[in-house]
Structure formats: C-alpha cells, structure tokens
Amino acid sequence: MCVIPERMRFTMEKATVVVIGGGATGVGILRDLSMRGVDTLLVEKCDLVNGASSRYHGLLHSGGRYAVKDQEAAKECIIENQILRKIGKSCxxxxxxxxxxxxxxxxxxxxxxxxxxxxxxxxxxxxxxxxxxxxxxxxxxxxxxxxxxxxxxIDGFRMSWQNVESAKRYGGRSLTYREVIGIEQANGELKGVKVRNTITGEEEIIECEVAINAAGGWAGKVAALAGLEVGVQPDKxxxxxxxxxxxxxxxxxxxxxxxxxxxxxxxxxxxxxxxxxxxxxxxxxxxxxxxxxxxxxxxxxxxxxxxxxxxxxxxxxSRPLYIPPGGAVGRSASRGFAIVDHADDGLKGMFTIVGGKFTTYRLMAEKMADKVCAKLGNTEKCRTAEEPLVPEVSEDAKKAARKYFPAYGTNLAATRLGPERFAKVVKRLEEAPEKRELVCECENVTLAEFEEIAQEESCYQINDIRRRTRVGMGTCQGNFCALRSAGLFAKYGKHERAAETLTRMKEFLQGRWKGIRPVLVGRTLRETQMTRALYELSFHVNGGKKE
Known part of the structure; x- marks a missing residue:
C-alpha cells in the first residue's frame, strides 16, 4: 500500500481508467474501453509488448492443443482464432x-x-x-x-501495436517507461496510481477511478503494492x-x-x-x-x-499462470484466465486479470471491459470483434509505392506501418531518394521507415524501433544494421538519449547476444566470430559483457 501525505501529492495525468501493463491483454483492454468511450490510459514500465506477448512461438491457436484437457480453453481459442483473422489480417x-x-x-x-x-x-x-x-x-x-x-x-508485436493505434482513434492513451510503484487509496477506494519514469527517475501520481492490473507475470507484485494477493505463477x-x-x-x-x-x-x-x-x-x-x-x-x-x-x-x-488456492502449477495449470474484483478484498476500483494466452487476449479484454463498464454505468457494447484494428493499405497505394521499395519490401512495410504511416514513408521515399537505402537488408527496412518510427515520442532506444520494424531480427541478427541503427537513431531520435550512440549500440548488440550465446555451435559460432571482429576489434564493443 502506498499512501502519500497531502502536501506531497502532485498529479501530471488524469484518467477514468488506468491499465497497468502493455502486453496483449493490456492493449486489448485499452482498445475496448476506448471504443466504448471510456477515458483510458495505459502505463507500461518498459516498451510495449516487452514481456510474454512478444516472447512466445507466435502461434494463433486453433484450440487443438487443449482439446483433451481443457475444453473451455479449446472453444475460446477456435472462436478467437476466427475473429483475429478477420480484424487483424495484416498480423x-x-x-x-x-x-x-x-x-x-x-x-x-x-x-x-x-x-x-x-x-x-x-x-x-x-x-x-x-x-x-x-x-x-x-x-x-x-x-x-x-x-x-x-x-x-501471428505477429505479436504488430497485433499489439495495432491495438494501440486503434485505441488512439477513440481517445485512448499510453505511456511507456512508467513503472507503477504505488497504489493510491483512501477509505477502501482507489484514488490513483503512482508511477516512476524509468528513463528520468521522475515520479508522478495519475488520478483514476479504476485501475486494472494486467501486468502478466508481474501481476502479483502490482497487487502487493495495494496490500493484496493474487495467485500468479510465472512459468518460463x-x-x-x-x-x-x-x-x-x-x-x-x-x-x-x-x-x-x-x-x-x-x-x-x-x-x-x-x-x-x-x-x-x-x-x-x-x-x-x-x-x-x-x-x-x-x-x-x-x-x-x-x-x-x-x-x-x-x-x-514467462507465462502468467493463474493459480487459485490449492491449484496445479506448470503444465497441469489451466491456460484459462481469471478476473479478480478487489472490492471483495476491501479495495473498490481495483481489478486484476491474469492467465490466458495471446490467442484469447481480445476475449479477455472484452470480459474485463464488461466488468469495468458495469461499475462505471457505461452501457456501450463491445465492438472489438467486428471492427478491424487498422484499415488496410489499398492495393492501389501499394502498387504506386513499389517503385520506391526493394523486392518484397512494399508489402512488409505496408503491414508494419498501416495506411497513414505508410503514406508518410512513401512521401519521404519520393522526396528524398537517398532514404530508399536499406537500414536492415534482412527485414527490408528502409531509412525512411526507420526515421518515421525513430521520431515517435515512445522511442527511447533502438530496441523500441526493433519491436516496431523488426530491424535486427533477421538472419544476421544485427551484424550490419546495429552500427547503422545507432548512427541514424542519434540523427533522428527525439530524446536526448539517442545522442549516446555507443551506449545505444551496445544495448542493441547485447539484446541480440543474449539469445545467440546459448546456440553457439556450427555456423552460428562462425558468424558470431565475424560479429566480434567487426564490433569488438573495430569499435571496442564487447558484446559478451553487460555494461
């Protein structure tokens, strides 16, 4: 529990609902509530889609995997499978x-x-x-x-960002690099959440009527800030x-x-x-x-x-498995989800949603939004199963843009960017031919696309751009684009941190090295030696040591 004396209180943001956690479930809730006209703000301690929603096999389940042991989960999966195919075609x-x-x-x-x-x-x-x-x-x-x-x-990065883009069209907001460090309450009612900017260290209180704990594997820790307990077991x-x-x-x-x-x-x-x-x-x-x-x-x-x-x-x-009292753990635990109304625990306005899987994120968001709207007296119905996440880039627009992109690059950029940003990138390519140069050959990311994303307020490091464009995620794992990305981020990034070129490049390389190290055999080992020669010998960057 975090109770701040009156003289120390300060507020930078206000919202009717604050969603804690920027994974698939959190962004799904943001979209659903925003579409129902609820003033909703999402806060995430890192970049969006930084946890389990981007660290899984990317399977859109048919439900077949659960057909024997968990009929409810299987039925949910096949229904949501068909819905996501319809509303998120580009994902x-x-x-x-x-x-x-x-x-x-x-x-x-x-x-x-x-x-x-x-x-x-x-x-x-x-x-x-x-x-x-x-x-x-x-x-x-x-x-x-x-x-x-x-x-x-299914592309978890793309699906989640498109939820955020959809929410914005209805007034939804999101703040990244804001870690929740306290829950404000008085007389058994929620008053707000206290967050710390993990980049600057600044702290602020966001006033709200409802807080939704959608922090996945961290849901237990968030609940503990309010003096509550939630049975969640992180399962790697x-x-x-x-x-x-x-x-x-x-x-x-x-x-x-x-x-x-x-x-x-x-x-x-x-x-x-x-x-x-x-x-x-x-x-x-x-x-x-x-x-x-x-x-x-x-x-x-x-x-x-x-x-x-x-x-x-x-x-x-890390899967956030919901473990009720006396419940099973590991593979024996249910892949279903649970919603907890903490009014039953003495704190009105606080909810937790935990469990489930990426395939059922939209359904989870709908059920959570139903409960919140009932509390707020909002009678709007859920429309997330009918309305596409983002409009598709027209075939005419893609046809006209093909002369600016490398082979296969047009469709990739169109699905990553959506119509509005795609049009902006195409304009950059048309007006400045030098921006047709590729930053990442593996994923066909042009300089124009990199520039467009780098200038967003939410981009504090190269890895933020990686999650949006897939730069560095191809077969060379950043061997060639890390250096380019660092220089371009310093040039186009909006935040002061972008100027710390060597530090940003080290962060990017370290993220790639973490996953490469356990598979250092055969051809992977030979390519890593080339990377070491390029960066350690030329730029004195040691990818094997954490800075």
Whole structure:
C-alpha cells in the first residue's frame, strides 16, 4: 500500500481508467474501453509488448492443443482464432496447422483428441500419410497419422501495436517507461496510481477511478503494492529460432502437451517451442545450452534433420499462470484466465486479470471491459470483434509505392506501418531518394521507415524501433544494421538519449547476444566470430559483457 501525505501529492495525468501493463491483454483492454468511450490510459514500465506477448512461438491457436484437457480453453481459442483473422489480417499468416502422431506416441490419446476437437468445434481433417509428406516433405518417416487444423502464425508485436493505434482513434492513451510503484487509496477506494519514469527517475501520481492490473507475470507484485494477493505463477518457456522455413504449416505433435512439440513458421524462419519451468521472478528470461539441447533432442523426433539447420537464437518468456488456492502449477495449470474484483478484498476500483494466452487476449479484454463498464454505468457494447484494428493499405497505394521499395519490401512495410504511416514513408521515399537505402537488408527496412518510427515520442532506444520494424531480427541478427541503427537513431531520435550512440549500440548488440550465446555451435559460432571482429576489434564493443 502506498499512501502519500497531502502536501506531497502532485498529479501530471488524469484518467477514468488506468491499465497497468502493455502486453496483449493490456492493449486489448485499452482498445475496448476506448471504443466504448471510456477515458483510458495505459502505463507500461518498459516498451510495449516487452514481456510474454512478444516472447512466445507466435502461434494463433486453433484450440487443438487443449482439446483433451481443457475444453473451455479449446472453444475460446477456435472462436478467437476466427475473429483475429478477420480484424487483424495484416498480423496473421494463414499457414494452417498439422497435428502428427509419431510411432512413439500413444494411439489412445489420438482417439481422445479427435473426440475433443469435435466437441470443441475444431475442424480436424484426417489426411493420408502420402498427403502429409507432400505438404511437409521434411517430416519424420515415423509419422503414423496426421490431421489438418486451422492453426496460423501471428505477429505479436504488430497485433499489439495495432491495438494501440486503434485505441488512439477513440481517445485512448499510453505511456511507456512508467513503472507503477504505488497504489493510491483512501477509505477502501482507489484514488490513483503512482508511477516512476524509468528513463528520468521522475515520479508522478495519475488520478483514476479504476485501475486494472494486467501486468502478466508481474501481476502479483502490482497487487502487493495495494496490500493484496493474487495467485500468479510465472512459468518460463524457452524457444529456438531457425534461420529458414523448415515447415509450411504449424506442426504439433499429437500427444499430451510437452516440451519442444510445436514448430511455427514465421516469414523466412521457424520457431520451435516451448518448455515449461516454474520460476520465482517473471524477469528471468535467461536461456541455457541445456535448455537448447532439450528442445533439439525432442524436436528432431518430428524433423529428423533438425540439427542441420542454423539456429538464429534462443529466447524465453514467462507465462502468467493463474493459480487459485490449492491449484496445479506448470503444465497441469489451466491456460484459462481469471478476473479478480478487489472490492471483495476491501479495495473498490481495483481489478486484476491474469492467465490466458495471446490467442484469447481480445476475449479477455472484452470480459474485463464488461466488468469495468458495469461499475462505471457505461452501457456501450463491445465492438472489438467486428471492427478491424487498422484499415488496410489499398492495393492501389501499394502498387504506386513499389517503385520506391526493394523486392518484397512494399508489402512488409505496408503491414508494419498501416495506411497513414505508410503514406508518410512513401512521401519521404519520393522526396528524398537517398532514404530508399536499406537500414536492415534482412527485414527490408528502409531509412525512411526507420526515421518515421525513430521520431515517435515512445522511442527511447533502438530496441523500441526493433519491436516496431523488426530491424535486427533477421538472419544476421544485427551484424550490419546495429552500427547503422545507432548512427541514424542519434540523427533522428527525439530524446536526448539517442545522442549516446555507443551506449545505444551496445544495448542493441547485447539484446541480440543474449539469445545467440546459448546456440553457439556450427555456423552460428562462425558468424558470431565475424560479429566480434567487426564490433569488438573495430569499435571496442564487447558484446559478451553487460555494461
């Protein structure tokens, strides 16, 4: 609990509702409430989509993974799967999914799974082995049966930012790099939240009627600031990214959910995941060589030549599993979500939402917004399932812009930017031909696009631009674009920190190095030696040491 004496109180912002946490659930709530006309402000201690919503396999679930053990979650997934395909077309790659049972997997589970899919409303189409190997020629010959399901790949960064852009159109606001350090209350009622600017160290109080704790794995810590308890267990999942597209579909092992049994194609890469490990602190996104080896040894049962492919990096995220009193943990814990009204705990105006998964973020936001609006007397209905997140860039606009972009670059920029920013970038490219130069060849990011994002108020470091444009996230992992990005950020960035060129470059490289270190074998090791020579010897930047 944080109670500030009257003489020390000061307020910089006011809102009817403050949403704490800028992951998928938080931005979904921001959008929903804003569309209903509620004055809503989101605060996030880092950049948006910095936690679990960007540290997962990027799977838009069909619900098939939960068809046996969690029917409710399976039904939610298939419904939300169809909704997100409709409202977020530019964020979804409709790869389709395939469940395969190997000769080491229990055939009885297959029977239960088929029944569970039917009961959940999930179309699971059986196909012949000949068809399975035609669609996925690299599959192990130990596959015994296969089914097609409506899984897909989804870009968590893009989906979340588009929610924020949508919310802005209805008056929604967001503040990044604002960590909640206190909950203001009096006589059992919420009065506001106290935040610290993690860049400047300045503190301020934001007055509000309602605060929604959507902090994911940190929800327990936020609740504790108000003297409350929430049963949330951070559960770490480690994943591997490979530098090529091993699969055409999302491929799942048809067995009881376990480690390393999902392959998700994303653009030109493939992500293998995930593991499950209960951890004491959601900040722990470390990965180890042992975790990498565990995923490889399991994954190569589905794709036997998995070790022949170059690994780009390992990364980890922390699932915020809701643990009710006496509830199960780890993979036995439900992937459903829970909403807690802390009026029952003696604090009116405070809510917590925890659990769930990225696929169901919109549904979670709708249910949370329903409760808040009921408290506020707002009778507006949810419209987030019908209205697209952002308008699509027209085919005519893309056709006209193709002469300014490299091959494939037009569509990539259009999906990342949306129509308004795309038009601004195209104008930059038209008026200044030198801005057609690529900052990142792997992801086709032009200087004009980098400049457009760098000048946003929310960009304090290069990694903020990375999450918006994917600069440095391609197959070279920043080998060439780190130096360019640092120089350009110093030139175009709006904040004073941008001028600290060497520091910003070190931050960027360190973020890449963290994921590369656990996969330093073969071709990955050789490329890392080139990176070391380029940056350590030329610029005295040691990527292996934290500054």
């Amino acid at each position: 979804v790659e409709t790869t389709g999914g395939m469940f395969v049972r190997l000769n080491i997997d229990d055939p009885d589970y297959e029977e239960a799974w088929v029944k569970g899919c039917a009961e959940s409303g999930i179309e699971a189409k059986p196909i012949t082995l000949e068809e399975a190997f035609r669609l996925e020629p690299l599959l192990s010959k130990n596959v015994q049966s296969a089914y097609l399901v409506p899984d897909a790949a 999942g480690t994943l591997l990214a490979f530098n090529q597209r091993i699969t055409n579909h999302v491929v799942n092992r048809l067995h009881k959910s376990s480690d390393g049994d999902i392959f998700v194609p994303h653009g030109s890469i493939t992500i293998l995941g995930t593991s499950s490990m209960s951890i004491p602190d959601a900040e722990d996104t470390s990965t180890s060589r042992a975790e990498v080896e565990n995923l490889l040894s399991i994954g190569e049962k589905t794709f036997e030549h998995l070790r022949d492919y170059r690994m780009l990096r390992a990364f980890a995220g």
